[in-house]
Amino acid sequence: MGNTAEVVAGYVRAAGSRFVFAYPGDPIIELMEAMRALGIEVVLGSREGTVVFMAEAHAMVTGLPGVCLSTLGPGSTSIVNGVAAATWDRVPLLAVSGQIDAGREDFVTHQVVDHKLLFSPVAKWAGRIHPASVDTVLRKALRLAVAERPGAVHLTGSAETFAASAPDVPVAPPPLDGAAGGVRVQVADGGRDPAVVLRSARRPVVLAGAGAVRCGASGALLRLAQTVGAPVVVSPMAKGVFPEDHPLFAGVLDMACNQILWDFLAGSDLVVTAGFDPVELIKPWSLAVPVLHVDTTPNTDQVYPSDCEVVGDVSASLDWLTDLWRGEPRWSERDVAAHRRRLRTAYYAGRVAGRLNPTDVIDVVRASTPPETVVTCDVGSHKLLVGQGWQAPRPRGVLMSNGLSSMGFGLPGAIAAQMTLGEIPVVALIGDGGFAMAATELRLAVARQLRLAVVVFCDGSLNRIELKQRALGYPSTATRLDDIDMVALAGAMGCDGVRVTSVAALERATADLAGLTRPLLIEARIDPAQYEAQF
The missing domain is CATH 3.40.50.970 (Thiamin diphosphate (ThDP)-binding fold, Pyr/PP domains)
Structure with a gap:
């Protein structure tokens, strides 16, 4: 015993x-x-x-x-x-x-x-x-x-x-698949069958969330989108559940350029919420568009009304809807392409020529890493740009706290992800505020000999709050950060460290991420002007 x-x-x-x-x-x-x-x-x-x-x-x-x-x-x-x-x-x-x-x-x-x-x-x-x-x-x-x-x-x-001694019983863990099985339809009085609701829509849009990730619904989501001809918007923690290079991908909700995404949803005549969890909403739901709720749980939040619900495994539910589809694809790729161009233009708004902009950091790091790279990010202005701009080829490729949205997650999250994933590269994209909360964990990364790249967006500010103070005409109170010599800190921790102030310098610093032999800390001195234009 x-x-x-x-x-x-x-x-x-x-x-x-x-x-x-x-x-x-x-x-x-x-x-x-x-x-x-x-x-x-x-x-x-x-x-x-x-x-x-x-x-x-x-x-x-x-x-x-x-x-x-x-x-x-x-x-x-x-x-x-x-x-x-x-x-x-x-x-x-x-x-x-x-x-x-x-x-x-x-x-x-x-x-x-x-x-x-x-x-x-x-x-x-x-x-x-x-x-x-x-x-x-x-x-x-x-x-x-x-x-x-x-x-x-x-x-x-x-x-x-x-x-203390415990009874001599065998260890018998329960099922660890959390998704509900089967498909159950629930319709309010006067509501219509969900398949009829979908077929009646002329411009449906799918809003996919983390529930679709947990149910492994990528294939079913792709099949539904292509069959119906419906563009797909995803929540931040569902990035990668739908391929972001697909012509029907329409962006990430409530990250950078959020008004363009809300306007796009408002221009639809049906939103199909596929495993979408309102816990990720930053802006209140204000759409008057009908919603078809598809999730593992009933629509108990009631953040949006839905006359009919498809409750069960998200992948099975989407396949069921696709099998019942009758009709031609609703959206043309040309219409979605026009929206994507607007989104891209807005994403790069506010760049300052000759300076290191936040979007430059994301673009350079993404270009220097293989497609399978997993990225973690912290909370702050940079997260909104990472959430929209980092291209994720598969689910669970972008890790963030966007339910509680807790600062301090990015660095320890990257360390655990790299330990777990082994040879799959991991990059942390974090703000200087979030980095300060967890900087000493670099010692663990060194002790584990992790080939981890940590890129810190340095602007000396808790930018999200400072911008709101400025909008109210208030001075920057308790939102300015004291400067840290991160190169010296990296050396003290046993990491490699480099400070960059330009795109060219960042490209040099990230040119050999695959050849890292110990953690690399990149102090990216950014111009925060782009944040103000974005938010």
């Missing part, structure tokens, strides 16, 4: 986790040892707030639950933001925090926080590990984490719990 920690570790390994990201403490020593003994690598980050982002990024690229560990008290409070990010980003995550033993929890105050109260508002479930029920609790935690819509689950355990 093994102990409770060994059962927890067994479930984590059975769930496919190669890495567990942690910052240690007394209560989780036994758990970390059980992980190590089962061949799960326990990865030490610089602090709890970044290891939880690493676990989230690991889940983003694999589709399997990411796992992070923290100690009690400040360890648990430090992961709250990352747990919330996973829940709002719809990413499966298992977070385990240590706690004082249950017999003293009700009266000892030192470092004791009520985890049930702390995590219940930001997780799908906040539970407790007990030796007698550890197998049931782990099955429930994993199943909840991946079930639609996915998110974070938090579990609490004490040193005594993890060391």
